[in-house]
Amino acid sequence: MIGYYLSLAIRSLRSTPILSSLMVAAIAVGVGAAMTTLTLNYMMSRNALAEKDAVLYAVQLDSWSATQGVDNPSEMPWQVTYQDAVSLLRSDIPTHQVAMHLWGGPISVEGSEIRPFVAGARVTSRDFFALFGVDFIYGGTWSEEADSSPLQQIVLSEETNEKLFGGENSVGRSLNFNGALFTVVGVTEHWQPSPKVHDLNNGSFNNSAEVFLPFGLHRQFEIYPWGNNNGWKAEEINSYEDRLNSDVVWLQYWVQLDSPEQVEDYRDFLTAHIRGQKAQGRFPRPLKFGLTNPSEWLQLNEVVDGDDRMLSWLSLAFLLVCLVNAVALLLAKFLRKAPEAGVRRALGASRNAVFSQHLVESGCVGLAGGLVGILLTLGGLGLIRQLQMGYMDRVAAMDWTMMIAAIGLAVLSSLLAGLYPAWRISRTNPSVYLKTQ
Amino acid sequence: MLKMHNIRKSYRTDTIETHALRDFSLEVNEGEFVSVTGPSGSGKTTFLNIAGLLETPTGGQYLLDGEDVSSLNDNQRSRLRNEKIGFIFQGFNLIPDLNLFDNIDVPLRYRGFNAKERKKRIEKVLEQVGLSARARHLPAQLSGGQQQRVAIARALAGEPRFLLADEPTGNLDSLMARQVMELLEFINEWGTTIVMVTHDPDLARRAHRNIQVVDGQVSDLQRTAAPTAVEIA
Ligand SMILES: Nc1ncnc2c1ncn2[C@@H]1O[C@H](COP(=O)(O)OP(=O)(O)OP(=O)(O)O)[C@@H](O)[C@H]1O
Numbered sequence: 039m040i041g042y043y044l045s046l047a048i049r050s051l052r053s054t055p056i057l058s059s060l061m062v063a064a065i066a067v068g069v070g071a072a073m074t075t076l077t078l079n080y081m082m083s084r085n086a087l088a089e090k091d092a093v094l095y096a097v098q099l100d101s102w103s104a105t106q107g108v109d110n111p112s113e114m115p116w117q118v119t120y121q122d123a124v125s126l127l128r129s130d131i132p133t134h135q136v137a138m139h140l141w142g143g144p145i146s147v148e149g150s151e152i153r154p155f156v157a158g159a160r161v162t163s164r165d166f167f168a169l170f171g172v173d174f175i176y177g178g179t180w181s182e183e184a185d186s187s188p189l190q191q192i193v194l195s196e197e198t199n200e201k202l203f204g205g206e207n208s209v210g211r212s213l214n215f216n217g218a219l220f221t222v223v224g225v226t227e228h229w230q231p232s233p234k235v236h237d238l239n240n241g242s243f244n245n246s247a248e249v250f251l252p253f254g255l256h257r258q259f260e261i262y263p264w265g266n267n268n269g270w271k272a273e274e275i276n277s278y279e280d281r282l283n284s285d286v287v288w289l290q291y292w293v294q295l296d297s298p299e300q301v302e303d304y305r306d307f308l309t310a311h312i313r314g315q316k317a318q319g320r321f322p323r324p325l326k327f328g329l330t331n332p333s334e335w336l337q338l339n340e341v342v343d344g345d346d347r348m349l350s351w352l353s354l355a356f357l358l359v360c361l362v363n364a365v366a367l368l369l370a371k372f373l374r375k376a377p378e379a380g381v382r383r384a385l386g387a388s389r390n391a392v393f394s395q396h397l398v399e400s401g402c403v404g405l406a407g408g409l410v411g412i413l414l415t416l417g418g419l420g421l422i423r424q425l426q427m428g429y430m431d432r433v434a435a436m437d438w439t440m441m442i443a444a445i446g447l448a449v450l451s452s453l454l455a456g457l458y459p460a461w462r463i464s465r466t467n468p469s470v471y472l473k474t475q
Numbered sequence: 476m477l478k479m480h481n482i483r484k485s486y487r488t489d490t491i492e493t494h495a496l497r498d499f500s501l502e503v504n505e506g507e508f509v510s511v512t513g514p515s516g517s518g519k520t521t522f523l524n525i526a527g528l529l530e531t532p533t534g535g536q537y538l539l540d541g542e543d544v545s546s547l548n549d550n551q552r553s554r555l556r557n558e559k560i561g562f563i564f565q566g567f568n569l570i571p572d573l574n575l576f577d578n579i580d581v582p583l584r585y586r587g588f589n590a591k592e593r594k595k596r597i598e599k600v601l602e603q604v605g606l607s608a609r610a611r612h613l614p615a616q617l618s619g620g621q622q623q624r625v626a627i628a629r630a631l632a633g634e635p636r637f638l639l640a641d642e643p644t645g646n647l648d649s650l651m652a653r654q655v656m657e658l659l660e661f662i663n664e665w666g667t668t669i670v671m672v673t674h675d676p677d678l679a680r681r682a683h684r685n686i687q688v689v690d691g692q693v694s695d696l697q698r699t700a701a702p703t704a705v706e707i708a
Pocket residue numbers: 470473486487488493494495513514515516517518519520521522
């Protein structure tokens with residue numbers, strides 16, 4: 039019977055093209071508005087590290103001032119100091135651990151026609167790739183030694199390797215970075231988590247690093263990070279060494295702990311570390327640290343803020359308004375066709391049959407509305423991409439989940455919208471319409 | 476075939492209660508052709524709608540083919556209506572968007588016949604009413620008489636045992652009315668029981684039996700003609 043109802047629905051919708059277009063438009067506009075904001079929200083709150091959600095932890099240490107508050111929901115600094123990072127790196131409890139920060143500098147290849155450009159760099163301990171699941175096309179991470187002593191080794195992203203070496207295996211080749219000669223040890227596959235869960239300090243949706251550098255280079259290059267530096271203490275900093283030993287926080291710290299025992303051990307380790315530091319006069323506040331998995335980390339960092347959420351609710355309210363309009367239009371259309379429903383009842387259609395027939399018609403309106411709604415959503419997202427720079431390219435894009443969600447939303451909406459009109463028409467007494475004329 | 480006993484039907488609107496039928500009792504036998512006459516508003520259409528299971532009586536007993544239909548739910552009533560009853564209306568009530576073929580298809584769809592069976596039946600009844608060549612025409616492209624013949628074809632396609640006609644010739648001129656009447660008589664000869672409401676005394680007289688409805692009640696039960704006499708017409 040569904041096939042019959044479908045053919046009737048299409049015939050009926052085609053017989054009133056203007057009214058049908060209005061209904062489709064009402065639903066499409068509502069779905070388009072709702073899906074545009076929902077897609078933005080969804081893409082922004084997506085957890086790019088979801089697969090490792092159970093084993094990865096962002097580490098926070100409460101090394102902050104006894105008197106000053108920390109202005110974020112965790113009430114602890116987001117980042118750690120260099121001296122703490124170095125101490126933590128000595129632990130052998132985590133399966134992998136990463137201390138890192140943003141940096142950058144001019145990059146070029148001797149004798150190449152490629153003009154030098156400034157590359158965004160991530161200075162990190164060597165576990166970065168294993169911990170975040172970044173695969174290599176060529177080579178691999180640097181030696182363990184490079185994390186503590188200055189070895190000029192570099193890992194390139196797929197894109198950078200494409201730019202500098204035309205995508206060839208460049209392992210062993212030399213290049214200039216920040217005025218020094220580096221040897222390529224690895225080339226990673228394209229890796230662009232969005233949002234950038236591993237470093238939400240420096241633009242949640244910014245581009246990922248173009249090159250990766252070992253953690254042992256700080257003193258040699260006197261690296262000042264490109265990312266956030268936060269301090270609370272009036273410290274006298276006269277040399278780079280002073281800076282490394284200061285209470286300024288500027289590094290992100292992640293660990294991979296695969297078992298509950300590891301987590302337990304690591305908690306003990308952090309507790310011991312903080313106690314030790316307290317003994318030396320640091321960590322003036324009550325003992326506190328944070329081990330937060332990626333999904334909670336996203337929430338804590340409020341990647342999707344209150345305004346975004348408000349906008350979602352508003353757009354859903356707008357969809358509701360559109361639906362009310364669609365209900366009114368459907369009701370008008372169905373009631374106008376009531377005599378036909380009366381004839382069908384006389385010829386043996388049950389109330390249920392009349393109800394189903396009209397619900398199918400509503401569903402068709404919804405399906406068409408959903409498809410047009412997706413087009414509107416894509417248009418809306420395109421517009422947003424035009425207005426904003428950079429990261430919106432990745433956020434303002436629909437994936438399959440969202441496309442299916444859009445159609446689902448539209449069909450569900452229009453079935454809901456059609457429910458009452460279809461019910462009304464199926465309950466009307468056919469004899470009323472059969473008598474007239 | 477049809478047996479009504481003390482059927483009552485009242486309509487309640489905000490202000491008044493109308494008793495469309497009161498203690499309406501009637502028996503129609505298999506194969507009969509009964510005409511129903513009576514003043515406007517006397518309850519003729521109401522009677523047909525109850526007989527055709529389109530409306531439920533407020534009280535009384537109605538047996539269709541010996542089955543008490545008062546306890547049936549909407550699905551069961553619709554099924555019975557679809558299988559046993561054919562409706563013909565004064566206003567033809569063809570569905571304007573559907574061509575003749577698809578109009579006649581409607582009751583067969585609800586019956587659940589397959590495409591082949593439906594096609595066979597549609598072609599057969601279209602031939603019976605002499606409109607085979609026009610299967611793909613829309614109702615608006617036909618004359619009133621032709622439209623009523625399509626409506627009759629649609630009512631017949633499911634091979635109902637019971638045909639209910641509410642002033643089937645009311646909108647037709649006398650020539651077309653006669654043709655439709657002849658068609659109905661022909662159908663009746665082949666065994667279909669017919670109850671026809673009409674305002675035309677000549678047509679009423681051609682039925683086996685005429686009943687008069689006055690004020691929601693059957694006023695007079697009389698045989699106007701023996702079945703054999705009809706065959707001459
Ligand atoms: N749906 C309804 N609601 C209220 N009153 C109704 C309804 N249907 C019929 N009636 C009333 O019931 C009475 C009988 O109506 P019915 O249509 O059966 O008369 P009828 O004999 O068919 O008249 P006509 O010859 O004009 O067609 C009338 O008084 C009418 O006003």
